[in-house]
Amino acid sequence: MTDNDVDDRVARGSRNEETRQRNLALMLSSVHSRGSLSRAELTRHSGLNRSTVGFLVAELVELGLVLETEPSAERRVGRPSPVVIPSPDVVAIAINPDVTGLTAGVVGLGGDVRMRETILTPQIMTPEDAVLLTRDFVTRIAAELPDTTRVAGIGVAVPGLVDERTNSIAVAPYLGWRDEAFASMLEEELALPTWLSNDSTLGVIAETHYGAGVGCDNVMYLNGSTSGLGGGVISEGRLMRGAHGFGIELGHILLDRDGAVCPCGRTGCLETVVNVRRIWGAAGRGVIGLDELDALYSSGPGAAVEAELDIQADALAAGIASLACVFGSERVILGGHVGSLLEARGDRIRAEVERQSFGPLGRDLTIVRNGLRERMVHIGAAELAFGTLLNDPAHAPLFHVAELRVGVKR
Ligand SMILES: [Zn+2]
Structure with missing residues (x-):
């Protein structure tokens, strides 16, 4: 075998790996945005053949990202095809600091808002206040969520200008925040990857995925x-x-x-x-x-x-x-x-x-x-936190909720 043959095989291998990653991402994104799809629908949507879809779904099941269930009675027309749904164990944390308080939520893969609460603040909060309120929320939910839960990260909907290149807040005029490295502050406190975006930007993303803009x-x-x-x-x-x-x-x-x-x-x-x-x-x-x-x-x-x-x-x-x-x-x-x-x-x-x-x-x-009404900002913020996972399902890190219980600084 010549050096060229080896190079060829390495190149082909990495192309195959890229294709597999892209196809896994396509499968997971489809299930995430549609909530549930039969294998037959996934085959139709993806344009891939049935056996490839079968392998990809099996891998996503193995990774704990989706579940396969029996189709409901009304879907059992003709030959039944198993239905693929997002795993209820994979969640993101969504937060939205605003003038009157911090709204925080837990959103499942598939856009299902599991918990949502608003912690009112007597005065306009500082970024440090927002970090502490988020830490308290995460500590509380980490105790309540089932042990099997894994967290993709934190998405923050910011009422202001966000520089997404540096993951920082340039200015949030009503909060009086300016040049705040807010994602780093949260990451340091909670040891969870954190992404920021403007609240209305997230709103339009959420509405086009799940709401009035579909x-x-x-x-x-x-x-x-x-x-x-x-x-x-x-x-x-x-x-x-x-x-x-x-x-x-x-x-x-x-x-x-x-x-x-x-x-x-x-x-x-x-x-x-x-x-x-x-x-x-x-x-x-x-x-x-x-x-x-x-x-x-x-x-x-x-x-x-x-x-x-x-x-x-x-x-x-x-x-x-x-x-x-x-x-x-x-x-x-x-x-x-x-x-x-x-x-x-x-x-x-x-x-x-x-x-x-x-x-x-x-x-x-x-x-x-x-x-989506009041769920909109949270679904949008969760999309940020799910982004890495949807892009590369096999390699994106997920954090066990038990680690969060000990990971949060006291
Ligand atoms: Zn203006």
């Missing part, structure tokens, strides 16, 4: 929270990240050159008008939770709130009409307080968008409320 390649997403109006865009099936890795900030387009000063430091941004705090002011109350808004709007909230809803509906419509000219989206998904605004003023918003849009760019646009 099957849609050109989606614009706007989310109103106590930290302003964020957004994200999927264009031709790809998430727009921009040159700086910060994604895009749809709430900070100019609405009124003579408008109010925005927390971003500029003047007259869309989010200075489309803003839940103005609703709180019009209602003459302090904080009103996002999940209370629907009930407030449908209960006859009084003239001041009704007038404010009209103002915000018109401003939002102007923003959507402008953005539709830029992105040529086919669907606009509204979450958080703008989802409630759509519920209360849907006809007005749709009519204004159509009136102000440039021809068919507005006419063919469907405007819908987000499908």
Whole structure:
């Protein structure tokens, strides 16, 4: 055998290994995004032959990432094919620090939100506070989850600009955080790999995988929270990240050159008008939770709130009409307080968008409320933590929950 033969075999071996990794990733990603698929469906989706799919599924079962179950009665038509589901033992931890508190959750492979809680903070939290709150949450859930549970890592939804190249927070204006290496802080405390992304970016990812954007390649997403109006865009099936890795900030387009000063430091941004705090002011109350808004709007909230809803509906419509000219989206998904605004003023918003849009760019646009509601940010954050696993199922590290119990520094 010559040196060339050896080189050939090494090259072929690494190509085979690459193909196997890619196919395993394809199988696991399909099961993860669809929740359950029969072997026959996996064969059809992947374009691979039946025996290859059989080997790949067996390997994923061996790795503890999926389970094979008997098909349910209604799926037993013809020759039954075993159904492949994500293993309930594989989870990610999702957290979202925000102005009023830290929301933390446990999300299973397949996007199933297992636990979710909000820890309210009396003052706006510092990054150090957020790390301690996360540590307390992880300690608590590590004691509650079954011993067989394995954790992929932590995904953090950040209400601000995240530099995904350095996994750090550039600025989170409402929290007052600037240049925080927040992922490293959490990794040091919890010994779990941690990823950060902008909360609205994660929202658009979650909605296109599991919510109101499924099957849609050109989606614009706007989310109103106590930290302003964020957004994200999927264009031709790809998430727009921009040159700086910060994604895009749809709430900070100019609405009124003579408008109010925005927390971003500029003047007259869309989010200075489309803003839940103005609703709180019009209602003459302090904080009103996002999940209370629907009930407030449908209960006859009084003239001041009704007038404010009209103002915000018109401003939002102007923003959507402008953005539709830029992105040529086919669907606009509204979450958080703008989802409630759509519920209360849907006809007005749709009519204004159509009136102000440039021809068919507005006419063919469907405007819908987000499908995942309060689960959205967590499903999105968990996607970050599952990313490495979905990309390389055989090699990505998973952490036994028992190790977390001892791994958390006291
Ligand atoms: Zn702004």
